[in-house]
Amino acid sequence: MNDTPPLVHGHDGWNILDGLLEGCMIIDRDWRYVYLNDAAARHGHVEKGSLIGHTMLEKYPGVEGSGIFAMYKKCMEGRTAGHEEMSYTFPDGSVEWYEFSVNPIPEGIFVLSVDITERKRAEEGARLSREKFTAAFNASPDLMAITGVSDGKILEVNESYSRMLGYSRDESVGKTTAELSIWADAADRERFVAVLEKDGQVIDFETMLRRKDGTTVMVTDSARVFDLQGEKCIFSTAHDITDRKRAERELRLFRSLLDSSSDGIEVMDPNTLGFVDVNEAECRELGYSRGELLSMHATDIDSGMDEERRSSIDAQVRKAGKAKFETEHRRKDGTIFPVEINVTLVELDKPYILSVVRDITERKAEEKMLRESAEELKKYKMAVEAASDNIILTDREGVVLYVNKNTSSLTGYAKEEILGKTASVWGGQMPKEFYEGMWKTLGEEKKPFSAEVVNRRKDGRLYDAEIHISPVLDESGEVRYFIGVERDITKAKEIDTAKSEFISLASHQMRTPLTAINWYSEMLIGGDAGELNAKQKEYFEAIYGASQQMNEIIKTFLHILRLETGSVAMNPVPVDLGEMVRLTVEESKLPIDKKRLRMREQVQEALPPLKIDSELVRVVLQNLISNAVKYTPDDGEVAISVENAARGSVIAGKTAEEDSILVSVRDTGIGIPEADRDKIFTKFFRAGNAKTWDPNGNGLGLYMANRMIHTAKGTLWFASEEGRGTTFYALLPREEL
Numbered sequence: 001m002n003d004t005p006p007l008v009h010g011h012d013g014w015n016i017l018d019g020l021l022e023g024c025m026i027i028d029r030d031w032r033y034v035y036l037n038d039a040a041a042r043h044g045h046v047e048k049g050s051l052i053g054h055t056m057l058e059k060y061p062g063v064e065g066s067g068i069f070a071m072y073k074k075c076m077e078g079r080t081a082g083h084e085e086m087s088y089t090f091p092d093g094s095v096e097w098y099e100f101s102v103n104p105i106p107e108g109i110f111v112l113s114v115d116i117t118e119r120k121r122a123e124e125g126a127r128l129s130r131e132k133f134t135a136a137f138n139a140s141p142d143l144m145a146i147t148g149v150s151d152g153k154i155l156e157v158n159e160s161y162s163r164m165l166g167y168s169r170d171e172s173v174g175k176t177t178a179e180l181s182i183w184a185d186a187a188d189r190e191r192f193v194a195v196l197e198k199d200g201q202v203i204d205f206e207t208m209l210r211r212k213d214g215t216t217v218m219v220t221d222s223a224r225v226f227d228l229q230g231e232k233c234i235f236s237t238a239h240d241i242t243d244r245k246r247a248e249r250e251l252r253l254f255r256s257l258l259d260s261s262s263d264g265i266e267v268m269d270p271n272t273l274g275f276v277d278v279n280e281a282e283c284r285e286l287g288y289s290r291g292e293l294l295s296m297h298a299t300d301i302d303s304g305m306d307e308e309r310r311s312s313i314d315a316q317v318r319k320a321g322k323a324k325f326e327t328e329h330r331r332k333d334g335t336i337f338p339v340e341i342n343v344t345l346v347e348l349d350k351p352y353i354l355s356v357v358r359d360i361t362e363r364k365a366e367e368k369m370l371r372e373s374a375e376e377l378k379k380y381k382m383a384v385e386a387a388s389d390n391i392i393l394t395d396r397e398g399v400v401l402y403v404n405k406n407t408s409s410l411t412g413y414a415k416e417e418i419l420g421k422t423a424s425v426w427g428g429q430m431p432k433e434f435y436e437g438m439w440k441t442l443g444e445e446k447k448p449f450s451a452e453v454v455n456r457r458k459d460g461r462l463y464d465a466e467i468h469i470s471p472v473l474d475e476s477g478e479v480r481y482f483i484g485v486e487r488d489i490t491k492a493k494e495i496d497t498a499k500s501e502f503i504s505l506a507s508h509q510m511r512t513p514l515t516a517i518n519w520y521s522e523m524l525i526g527g528d529a530g531e532l533n534a535k536q537k538e539y540f541e542a543i544y545g546a547s548q549q550m551n552e553i554i555k556t557f558l559h560i561l562r563l564e565t566g567s568v569a570m571n572p573v574p575v576d577l578g579e580m581v582r583l584t585v586e587e588s589k590l591p592i593d594k595k596r597l598r599m600r601e602q603v604q605e606a607l608p609p610l611k612i613d614s615e616l617v618r619v620v621l622q623n624l625i626s627n628a629v630k631y632t633p634d635d636g637e638v639a640i641s642v643e644n645a646a647r648g649s650v651i652a653g654k655t656a657e658e659d660s661i662l663v664s665v666r667d668t669g670i671g672i673p674e675a676d677r678d679k680i681f682t683k684f685f686r687a688g689n690a691k692t693w694d695p696n697g698n699g700l701g702l703y704m705a706n707r708m709i710h711t712a713k714g715t716l717w718f719a720s721e722e723g724r725g726t727t728f729y730a731l732l733p734r735e736e737l
């Protein structure tokens with residue numbers, strides 16, 4: 001089959017191709033290798049000589065099925081050129097890439113081969129890394145996007161971006177972020193593009209992005225400008241910080257909660273009891289800064305606990321997870337205060353002790369006060385309960401809320417029989433008007449009320465009682481309670497009566513011998529038993545004077561007895577007051593003369609004779625005039641006047657309520673000290689200056705005169721200036737007399 005003479009080996013015309021980098025090979029029409037240069041031998045991994053003169057089929061059996069043979073064949077038979085890149089796997093497994101160009105030549109075909117393995121490898125590497133990059137781009141949890149700077153159009157987005165914002169890649173690419181309204185605050189985008197364009201730096205910022213569905217997501221965005229085939233683009237990576245933001249917000253909220261708590265809060269390591277955190281209140285309370293406390297331990301501020309108690313609390317916390325106890329804390333300045341601590345064991349990244357510390361100084365003080373006042377109250381209750389007077393507490397309707405023991409024993413009613421009812425259970429014996437008056441004073445005027453009453457025991461026996469009732473008002477001045485004190489005065493009254501009877505008896509008994517003394521001394525002085533010498537006369541006159549005085553005292557006693565027992569018998573007779581005054585002055589002639597007092601008597605003319613108990617007028621006049629004489633120094637003046645006082649006329653501040661007679665006795669004496677004025681009419685009372693002035697006196701005269709005038713429905717009062725003088729006024733209504 002090889003009748004065609006082979007091409008001359010090393011044909012000069014082809015030898016020029018030997019130095020080329022491209023492989024050159026000539027295969028004749030019989031598929032016999034006619035020529036190949038060095039590069040072609042290299043490409044084929046063969047020795048030149050081993051191929052020349054051999055056919056392809058002979059050298060590479062099975063080549064007919066290969067792609068390269070098909071190309072050669074097409075050119076050999078069809079006489080058309082071919083061009084193809086092909087990989088070639090060598091028996092040793094190595095793969096190389098070639099670019100083959102086949103051209104028909106008269107001898108057969110001419111094959112030109114260029115080694116493109118290097119290029120192919122680079123291309124493959126690029127492809128692989130692009131795939132890797134894309135995978136990474138899409139696998140990143142961050143939102144990534146590439147946008148053009150000039151037109152703001154999105155060039156690429158990753159899957160996270162699509163997933164997070166809800167725009168698929170196709171919906172995003174080619175649009176601007178503005179068109180998609182991705183920026184919740186459009187100004188943000190402008191600002192950041194401006195910054196990027198200006199200095200081309202990487203910038204980091206926080207912004208809010210809007211999803212396709214309108215919801216938003218908070219991100220930190222990191223962007224940089226880079227050059228993509230001559231065009232400036234922005235590569236941005238955004239990280240969803242919604243969770244972080246929420247956590248931060250929660251932390252801030254928690255912190256502000258902690259700090260706004262008025263209780264101190266401490267977080268401690270359960271093993272060392274070292275402070276891990278403390279809130280503001282605790283710092284404030286203890287006087288340490290947070291920094292100082294964080295280097296301290298619970299034991300440094302606790303001063304109220306010994307080791308034993310601490311370990312027992314520790315055991316409790318470990319067992320139950322919490323404990324509550326009281327102890328004392330020491331401030332930085334050394335002061336100590338009581339606290340109540342609530343401890344909880346909490347598991348966070350590891351276990352912590354959370355202590356809520358409450359300052360209980362006030363509570364402790366209150367507790368102490370309460371304890372003390374409870375004791376105080378107990379004392380009062382005991383005192384009230386044990387009092388020998390009846391003590392009764394009622395509400396404002398008079399319903400009994402409390403009675404003490406004595407009330408039961410006196411009235412004979414058990415407490416249960418009284419409580420919830422009114423005091424009329426044992427009271428109610430007085431006339432209706434009495435109780436009306438009482439309620440008027442207590443309920444309307446809201447003033448205390450005192451009186452003597454007759455009450456009735458459960459067994460029916462009556463008893464005398466002295467009652468004092470006081471309203472207890474609330475803040476708005478309304479009656480809240482009434483407190484009544486009731487004293488059984490039956491005994492006292494009996495004793496009083498016995499005393500009075502005794503005095504009455506004694507006085508009457510003394511009168512007879514006294515009359516005898518009076519009478520006989522009068523006779524002796526009168527010379528009935530013969531002439532007396534001067535000395536004798538003087539002595540008898542003294543005896544006579546003393547017995548007169550005694551007589552007056554006895555009369556006073558009897559008057560008072562009668563006044564107090566209410567057995568005064570008024571015996572009004574026409575009385576000439578002018579005459580009465582003259583007579584009374586006459587009785588005091590001795591001291592008047594002795595002191596050289598000027599006496600003025602002024603009796604209104606044409607004063608009709610007054611119908612009055614003459615003894616009463618005598619006693620009153622006698623007391624007022626003798627006091628005026630007694631308490632006025634030598635050379636003083638005493639003025640007595642008697643005049644009409646028509647109804648409505650005003651005398652020394654008092655108004656006559658009806659037509660009356662006014663008797664006034666004015667002196668220039670020692671006066672009545674201001675402090676003593678309200679007691680002047682009390683039994684036995686004598687003012688301090690009077691006692692020094694004249695030790696003789698019993699303080700009964702004014703008491704008696706006052707009561708007498710009251711009995712006659714009149715009024716007795718006075719005006720006085722200490723050291724200057726006193727005027728007593730007696731106003732006696734005519735009608736009543």
Ligand code: ADP
Pocket residue numbers: 623627628631667669670671672680685686687688689690691696697698699700701702703726
């Ligand atoms: P006494 O026996 O002390 O005079 P009275 O009852 O008559 O008792 O008077 C009571 C007190 O009133 C006197 O002790 C005195 O302090 C005062 N008193 C009464 N009248 C006068 C007066 N005219 N001037 C000064 N003090 C008077």
